[in-house]
Amino acid sequence: MSKTLSVNAGSSSLKWQLFEMPEEKMLAKGIFERIGLEGSKSLVSFEGEKHEREIEIIDHRQSVLLLMDELIHFHLIQDFREITGIGHRVVAGGEYFKESVVLTKENLKNLKSISYLAPLHNPANILGIEAFQRLLPEALSVAVFDTAFHTTMPEEAFRYPIPTRYYEDFEVRKYGAHGTSHKYVAAEAAKVLGKPLEEINLITAHIGNGASVTAIEKGKSVDTSMGFTPLAGVMMGTRSGDMDASILPYLLKRDDSLENAQQLIDILNNESGILGVSELSSDMRDLEVAVSEGNEKAILAYKMFVNRLKKYIAEYFGILNGADALVFTAGIGENDTDVRRDIIKGLSWFGMELVPELNVRGANGIISTPDSKVKVLVIPTNEELMIARDVENFREAWFKQILEKG
Ligand code: AMP
Numbered sequence: 001m002s003k004t005l006s007v008n009a010g011s012s013s014l015k016w017q018l019f020e021m022p023e024e025k026m027l028a029k030g031i032f033e034r035i036g037l038e039g040s041k042s043l044v045s046f047e048g049e050k051h052e053r054e055i056e057i058i059d060h061r062q063s064v065l066l067l068m069d070e071l072i073h074f075h076l077i078q079d080f081r082e083i084t085g086i087g088h089r090v091v092a093g094g095e096y097f098k099e100s101v102v103l104t105k106e107n108l109k110n111l112k113s114i115s116y117l118a119p120l121h122n123p124a125n126i127l128g129i130e131a132f133q134r135l136l137p138e139a140l141s142v143a144v145f146d147t148a149f150h151t152t153m154p155e156e157a158f159r160y161p162i163p164t165r166y167y168e169d170f171e172v173r174k175y176g177a178h179g180t181s182h183k184y185v186a187a188e189a190a191k192v193l194g195k196p197l198e199e200i201n202l203i204t205a206h207i208g209n210g211a212s213v214t215a216i217e218k219g220k221s222v223d224t225s226m227g228f229t230p231l232a233g234v235m236m237g238t239r240s241g242d243m244d245a246s247i248l249p250y251l252l253k254r255d256d257s258l259e260n261a262q263q264l265i266d267i268l269n270n271e272s273g274i275l276g277v278s279e280l281s282s283d284m285r286d287l288e289v290a291v292s293e294g295n296e297k298a299i300l301a302y303k304m305f306v307n308r309l310k311k312y313i314a315e316y317f318g319i320l321n322g323a324d325a326l327v328f329t330a331g332i333g334e335n336d337t338d339v340r341r342d343i344i345k346g347l348s349w350f351g352m353e354l355v356p357e358l359n360v361r362g363a364n365g366i367i368s369t370p371d372s373k374v375k376v377l378v379i380p381t382n383e384e385l386m387i388a389r390d391v392e393n394f395r396e397a398w399f400k401q402i403l404e405k406g
Contacts, residue, residue: 003027003077004085004391005067006384009128011120012037014063017384018076021085021392024385028076032063044070060124064131085140085395086132087387090125091230092118092175093145100148100390102398103129103141111143117175118229120269140398144387149179152220157319160228174232176224178206182214183221184386185329185379190219192365192377193325200324203316205309206381207339208330209237209282213309215316215323223319225312231269234308237282240272241308277301284332284339306342313343317350325375326352334380335361344368344376352376 008015017029028046040057043050051074057063071077088103094114101107108129115122125143133141150158158174159167166172182204189204190197197219204214211234214224225233225241235241252258275282278301280290290298317323332339337359344354351373358367368376 002084002395003082004087004388005083005132006087006089006387007128007132008089008384009060009124011124014060014067014128016067017388018071019385019388021388024388026385028071028074029384030067030070032057032066035060035063042066042070044074046074046076060127061131061134064128064135068135080136081138083136083139085142085388085391086136087142087144087391088125088129088132089146089180089383089387090143091121091146091177093143093147093151094175095151095171095173097143097145098148098151100142100144100393102394103133103143107143117171140391140395142387142391142394144180144390146177146179147175149183150174150176150214150221150224153222153224157223172228174224174227175229176212176214176221177226177230178210178212178214178224179221180383180386181206181329181381182212182216182224184383185327185381186216186219188379189325189327189377192379193375195324201320201322202325202327203313203320203323204327204329205313205333205343206330207234207309207328207333207336210239211236211309211330211332213312213316215319217320223316231265234312235277235305236273237284238270238273238275240268240276243268274301274305277304284336288336288338306339306346309339309343310346313347314350323374325377327377327379329379329381334363334378337361340367340376340378350374 002021004019004021006017012035014032014035018027019025020027028044030044032042034040035057036059041052041054043052057066068080077083094117096110096114112126160172185204186202187197189202190200202216204216206212210230212224212226213234215222231239233241248261248264251264252261258264273282274287278287278298280286280298287298287302291302313326328340340359341354344352353369353372354367354376355369363378364380366375366377
């Protein structure tokens with residue numbers, strides 16, 4: 001029995017979950033918010049209780065120290081050494097990291113060398129990794145990549161139809177994201193369907209604040225909607241998703257408030273999507289309140305959101321030449337019965353029909369009729385557990401290596 005932390009370090013936050021492994025028992029979870037900003041706070045929850053406190057958090061290094069303090073304070077551990085494994089979510093692994101790796105000096109060096117692929121995310125992930133390595137040098141430290149599951153995409157899916165030199169010289173290609181989630185729900189869906197994952201085709205729709213759709217053939221990702229970065233694909237809470245690249249230079253010329261392309265990319269990442277069109281909120285719950293009140297911008301944003309999801313799902317029926325099931329997951333996919341209903345309503349031609357009584361909030365399993373040619377499933381995602389499992393997968397080999405070294 002050992003304790004493993006799953007860590008997800010963002011630019012100004014650090015989310016964590018503590019597991020007892022190999023039992024896969026989640027003991028506690030928490031988040032440090034607004035790291036390095038005014039009003040930072042820590043949230044810890046376990047055994048149905050939530051503990052929140054405002055506390056100054058200067059940087060990621062301090063948040064890691066505070067996390068260990070919280071674990072001791074709430075008697076979740078008695079001693080730092082009880083944490084024997086730490087799994088870090090890393091956004092971009094590029095073409096180099098095709099699966100999870102132990103963060104040896106060499107692997108960390110290589111990880112740093114590809115930070116340019118995700119300048120907003122990877123440096124924060126690395127800060128978290130280094131802070132833990134300083135504090136818990138004995139613990140097994142593993143990187144789990146959001147892109148790894150998608151490294152099975154064939155070249156015709158991951159290449160952009162632009163001059164070949166941009167791929168060969170600058171690695172411009174589709175990498176995808178949310179891989180840990182798509183992989184987890186695909187495996188769980190196969191269990192629900194009672195078929196080996198290697199024998200079925202699935203379309204997985206991770207629809208949260210960030211959203212992506214993946215075509216999975218016999219357990220392997222063969223196409224996904226996010227691209228070179230997580231900006232591409234379907235419309236999201238604050239991200240535009242796909243759009244004509246010519247709009248960028250056009251807007252740079254027309255909008256005097258724009259100074260450079262990065263500013264525009266920031267707008268496409270943070271001020272677009274549901275928020276940009278509705279001019280209200282990026283949150284689907286807020287949007288639906290406004291829709292029910294007849295707010296026209298909100299209605300348009302909702303329709304665009306559903307449309308773009310439908311387009312990708314339909315496209316992947318084509319890529320896979322048919323699928324056994326469509327799987328919904330993440331905040332909206334798991335909870336929003338209207339979005340699920342409206343997507344399926346528009347795709348009934350593909351052989352999917354929902355049972356309204358099963359299409360409820362918190363559904364878990366099949367929600368389509370027995371006659372549906374393509375089953376529709378809701379599977380709650382659990383990226384943190386996947387990360388803890390990946391740490392577990394390395395444990396035996398890692399400790400054997402340590403013993404051999406003496
Ligand atoms: P995530 O990024 O997976 O945490 O998902 C966040 C999104 O899920 C936000 O747009 C929330 O509004 C949405 N969401 C969470 N709970 C619900 C719910 N009960 N009904 C509709 N949307 C929800």
